[in-house]
Amino acid sequence: MAKESSRMSAEERRESVVRAAIVEFARGGYAGTSTAAIARRVGVSQPYLFRLFPDKREIFLAAAERCTQDICRVFDEAARKVDPSEILEVKEAMAGAYLDLVEDRDGLLFQLQMYVAVQIAEASGDAEFGERIRAAWLELYDSARMHLGGDDELIGAFFSAGMLINVLVAMGFPPEHRVWNICPGMHDA
Numbered sequence: 001m002a003k004e005s006s007r008m009s010a011e012e013r014r015e016s017v018v019r020a021a022i023v024e025f026a027r028g029g030y031a032g033t034s035t036a037a038i039a040r041r042v043g044v045s046q047p048y049l050f051r052l053f054p055d056k057r058e059i060f061l062a063a064a065e066r067c068t069q070d071i072c073r074v075f076d077e078a079a080r081k082v083d084p085s086e087i088l089e090v091k092e093a094m095a096g097a098y099l100d101l102v103e104d105r106d107g108l109l110f111q112l113q114m115y116v117a118v119q120i121a122e123a124s125g126d127a128e129f130g131e132r133i134r135a136a137w138l139e140l141y142d143s144a145r146m147h148l149g150g151d152d153e154l155i156g157a158f159f160s161a162g163m164l165i166n167v168l169v170a171m172g173f174p175p176e177h178r179v180w181n182i183c184p185g186m187h188d189a
Contacts, residue, residue, distance in 0.1 A: 020038050020042045022063045022106060026105075035049055061129065065132070067107065067111055072143045074094075074101045078093040078094045098165065112166060118130040118133050118134070
């Protein structure tokens, strides 16, 4: 395996770092995650890690952009599987696909860490950090909004349900638990 991984291109290594960073930051948060832990997970040295990314901040931001891109991709794929004129079917397909996506607890927990990291970075004076993550999230929002026909009420309900799903999954409520009843159809998806 070591020989195989030594043949990876820099872009493949960057991808490995981003995926490893999502797992490590999900578990330790921005402040509690070391670049050494990310490098170990990928199987590279820290100096090599810093040839791919200038610092921990850029690794986190790349992971945040990837996380929102992954959600957007899942929404797009789900929306393409149903008649786009049937907005409620599109919403249900996207919601079901999202629920499948957040079964990956590391991806979900990283997403939650993103929101916390924005606040912490901006409180310490790093406004650009939050701007980059908000820009990535706005691409996700705009894509979902397009799929849902631009209906602000529907979009609000969709994202509200998504955040509720985040909370219920992160807290470990099993799909058959009664709390899922406040999200009709979500636990069946």
